[in-house]
Amino acid sequence: MRPIAEREIRASFVNCTKGEAKRLAVPRDLDVRPWDDLDFLGWQDLSSPGRAYLVAEQGDRLVGVALRRATSNAGHVRRSMCSLCLTTHTGDGVSLMTARRTGGGGNSVGAYICTDLACSLYLRGKKDVGPGGRMPESLTLEEKIGRTAVNVSEFLQRVTV
Incomplete structure (x- = not known):
């Protein structure tokens, strides 16, 4: 993903008002994000744990969506799989x-997504998910990245239809 500025991020949101986009908490560390390793920009709102945001390139434009996170299953030990990057x-x-x-x-539409929205980093092995988090696959890294991009695009299409 190419580096994007706060102004571009705020202008990209399609499922909230301009006022809501103006008030949302944009990450302060945009200048140090690993842009070359990101398929999309995702972050949690630290001031409101139930809110998260996802911004992705769709063709020649950025599409941002505001997300709500369902309440936590704290204490659950079963594994769940992200529907975007297929990390468990x-x-x-x-x-x-x-x-x-x-x-x-x-x-509204929903999807099961890595809570920290670090799908791109898990996919590339840049962030450790622990034993059993990434199942062995015969796909190349490029094919896994392509699959994730399609999954993100399909989710965004469901939001914007």
């Missing part, structure tokens, strides 16, 4: 994230 985590490492659909009507 124990406990609350994967959360149901819902996004309000564009166009109003109160509808």
